[in-house]
Amino acid sequence: MDLDALFLHFFATEDPSTLTQEDFSLGVERLRLGFELEREEGRKFALWTLLDGLGHAPLPADAFAKQPQLKAAAEEYLKAAFHLGRFGDPDE
Template sequence: MDMEHLLQRYFGTTDLNQVQVDAIPAATDRMQVDLGLEKDRGKRFALWSLLFMLDAAPALDTVFDDEADREAARNFMDLAAMAGPDEAP
């Protein structure tokens, strides 16, 4: 599951600039439900990452049981912070 697939699935486009602002809450609600149901570690991380970029990610300890996954998420957050608001992944 890559980011383009997630964007297409939840927003109907791979370009976030084309997403209507009022569509974001419903999409993030669906992503949060799917995140809670998803068992695959990679897919969970991809969903959480997109939710993070949309400022809707749940706390790490509620999403990731494995410390390595939590550390990967922290690294992602650090990289996003270093990129700045205009360059976030």
């Protein structure tokens, strides 16, 4: 999935810095709806990670209650993101 294309689709812009708070909120709602309606697992996970990056993702247990593999992947993603945020990139 292309991040610019996702922003264009859900937020009507490729440049998030141009969004007003209202436009951002509407985009997040469209993204949440897209996440809920998505059935292809890879796309669903990608939309969840974007929601997480924007600070609006549901907890993995709620987001992927019927998909244990995706729930585990989301939990691992959160662990990695926390580690990176706390300790930085070990390759730098």
